[in-house]
Amino acid sequence: MNTKMLNEREIEFLLYELFDTDALFTRSRYQDHDRTTFKEVIQTAKNVAEKHFLPLRHTLDNQQPTFDGEKVHIIPELKPALDALNESGLPSATADYEFNGMQLPPIVANLAGVYLTIAGGTALGYSMLTTANANLLQAHGSDELIEKWVKPLRDGRFAGTMAMTEPDAGSGLADLTTSAVKADDGSYRITGNKIYISGGDHNLSENIVHLVLARVKGAPKGVKGISLFVVPKYLVNNDGSLGDRNDVALAGLFHKMGGRAQTSTALSFGEKGGAIGYLVGEENHGLAYMFHMMNEARIMVGTSGAALAMGGYQYSLEYAKNRPQGRLPSCKDPLSPPVNIIEHADVKRMLLAQKAYAEGALALVMLGSQLSDDEKTAQTKEQRAYAHTLLDLLTPVIKTWPSEYGTKANDFAIQVLGGAGYVNEHPIEMFYRDNRLNPIHEGTTGIQSLDLLARKVPMGSMQGYQALMAEINDTIKDATSHEALNDYCQRLRSAVATLNHTTDKLLTAMGNSRTEGAESIDQVLANSVHYLSMFGHVVVAWLWLKQAKIAATTLPNANHESEQHFYQGKLQAAQYFYRYELTQIQQWASLLNELDDTCHQMQANWF
């Protein structure tokens, strides 16, 4: 089935109606850009996606990389596709001109990336991790490191990875044991094992630059003793040419449920005496640097969740429009021709849910992209600080909500296709499998929920939280003038009140948790996942009210039928979200407000 990956009208809507991307042209960094260059970049991404990745999608999923004990084998078609991507300049779209970048705003680059993710899935991971790796080094590396590593990374000659997880330290980074010993020449010798390293070995680039978390001998235990190192697959001579193989070996490949285009590796560092590594920044500050990459990666993960949701939505929509099957309950003639399944209310429900999730998630991750831009390039210091505060608060939500609900969207897409959704003759079950990693990597949903409730919400006297609520209230005020939106305004006002009440209750309980007789902090945080769900639903409901406001304002003046349909669809999806989704928060709020102890009290030996 030949189907469009993305509705192009949605891109225009995001850039110029929901977000005021025009305003970026006044920033000096973006002075060379205009709507035309943005359009061209997005068109380029679409072309690369269609020409180079879409034809490989099925094969990449079916023929995952293999390891013969010496080398990794990846289907040979992938390298030319990645080369074409590098030639397009897209991987460095947001980078500075001096690093051969385009100085594009992240919101545009990330929207362009949606096409690539739908077409290439984790094949793009090789490139995305490389960019994030370069960004970290550029922010925290010495001039020497930047000169030696960032340029080839930006050019796509080298690829990058992020080597954190160890067999005994996944979510618990405090316990990682990979060690580093300083050598006389100022470099370090790295020894240890890392697992689930995406793109940890392959033959797609000249070299691989691992960013490795390790402990310098004698460093404090726990997270305060973690340092970050550049550990390349091949050493690089001073003239930039490749030198010897470093002491980094591939121990094996993992075989994943999805995301099969990208190798997931177990790596051994230092089996032959120590891999040579170069310290990034200062010793014992490694985790803070890694969070630079991690926060960026968390927005990427959310974007992947949203992109795959979009891909599944468009595909199942097209299928539903063209697949005749069954009759409506009202049909009095059982011999009449079958209707297309999009006419069945339950199929509409599954498509509306996908639309509400996918477009809601995409709006959320684009907000994240915009804030990550604003924190660096907004005009005033106050604006930059404001963006930073808001993004810091929202990062666990931006990472998690699109991952969880994007995966649910793909699940609905499978169900729309029925048996066809379950077979790999259609790409839907692959979208699902690819997406299912997103609630796991870069911090599981459980970890994100603790980060949100225990850290991000209370942080800075709740400055971020208050700012977000003020933004939401502004939107409600702004929308109240539309009679058609009154119901949503009221529902959102009430949801915000519920969230405020719950937040207050939980923060008070956290404060009291050391008092005798009070609930323990373990019990107070026991339902934090539901707090994240509630918080995420309020944020996405806010973004849907913004979208509905635009639709309600523009619809009366829309002349073209297709424009009318577009805005009608926005209004109906908002209605779906408010009636079928936002209504769920009451149940979560009750569990949270009661500090329900069912899970906390459960004992290991009762299972």
Added chain:
Amino acid sequence: MNTKMLNEREIEFLLYELFDTDALFTRSRYQDHDRTTFKEVIQTAKNVAEKHFLPLRHTLDNQQPTFDGEKVHIIPELKPALDALNESGLPSATADYEFNGMQLPPIVANLAGVYLTIAGGTALGYSMLTTANANLLQAHGSDELIEKWVKPLRDGRFAGTMAMTEPDAGSGLADLTTSAVKADDGSYRITGNKIYISGGDHNLSENIVHLVLARVKGAPKGVKGISLFVVPKYLVNNDGSLGDRNDVALAGLFHKMGGRAQTSTALSFGEKGGAIGYLVGEENHGLAYMFHMMNEARIMVGTSGAALAMGGYQYSLEYAKNRPQGRLPSCKDPLSPPVNIIEHADVKRMLLAQKAYAEGALALVMLGSQLSDDEKTAQTKEQRAYAHTLLDLLTPVIKTWPSEYGTKANDFAIQVLGGAGYVNEHPIEMFYRDNRLNPIHEGTTGIQSLDLLARKVPMGSMQGYQALMAEINDTIKDATSHEALNDYCQRLRSAVATLNHTTDKLLTAMGNSRTEGAESIDQVLANSVHYLSMFGHVVVAWLWLKQAKIAATTLPNANHESEQHFYQGKLQAAQYFYRYELTQIQQWASLLNELDDTCHQMQANWF
């Protein structure tokens, strides 16, 4: 990781505490049995599962069958495993002695089957479909058909399939077009294409018996013109020996997300002039016969959903008990050793959810097994009719709830393992993929929900519905004496009231739907999926109250610590279900009571 598939204590609990299986010994059909024979059969199933299927599980998933244009290739280890299964006699466990059966009650046979499903997944499908095929023929075939086909099916020499779906008729059976023409010898010539036929071709048995739905030339259109035929892969001579190849050809294999042990085939009947078929029963009654097999298959699907949920629950439980990672929020010493992840409240939540889903689903499908037995072997005609009525009502719930929530359970199991859950070095992601078919085949969740609301609930002046509600009220009355269960009794009473109110509202609206100005039947049924969700949650809450009642009664007298833990676990899972799950029905009830028209009103061109 070596982990038990199933908690054996749970089997005892189901057979002799939740269900009164002892009472079956008084039925003449089961007079040769006692607890010992039941135990032996279940032990046999466990042995066969562990010895023959568990070692193949990973390979069967990784090396799915291939088709070289002529033959299907399946890993050679499967045939001896299926032969061992046939030798054990388990596939004919419920069959009559005269067909080499064991005359075991379905509840015992199906519990034994849980081990096989966890170990072999859809490899067991070859055998299960064969049994269901034989059951249908035995119920509706002529003596001649029974003599010729049922015996070799029961012996496992022949395999059986169920050939309904066509490329243009999946859920809409009314539109199937495979045709049958009567020949002079009384047999028929079948022509047409069938897809998604499980076990449609392979080399695992001497012959394959397809039960094919087709239209006899000149038959009425729609479902009233469908007949059922035996169409074998090889013709069979009168002496029982195999004759010529019939005109049935494998057109291709589908590649499924899961369930990869079993071929899913596209079959062409009659490319060379017509496949020879033998009519089952009378012309034009085929769909009714097929429903014999389908209703049985629907309980099997539910059982598969529950079994895979159990498998994932046990595995992730074992993992969580042995995987150290992170510290509790209350831990004041970041350098203390990490705890096993089962100590984290959010991991307990995901395990409790699995326990509540898996054990709730297993209780539900065992209720279905018991009713399917009672409708045939209960002492009085009234008891048999009562069981039939209740089973008829519950079939869509028995099929759907374990499929939907069993899949959710597996999703939680993935999340408990984190990255390890996403790789096929552990079986969890396979359980998920295997389970994901269950909400699709044998009638999708959407189809089941229409069957429940529009057909099963109103049927027979709501006789089945009233009977179920009376059963639930009896349980509530029975449990009220336990103070610890008061809260659940109150919650379930209120849930039943909500269900009654909603049912009344919807049935009234259905009745009025032809009245001018009233909501159309399409709108009234638009949220039927949520009706099924609500109905299913009430039924499972009922079964959890029954379990909690037993636990509350037995716990004070339990001497062994392990017994105490078992009942504590039952009580805590019941608490989880009542607080975290049953509370969701309010939201569904609101949508249903308001006859919410969001989905119904959505237009195809607004998407």
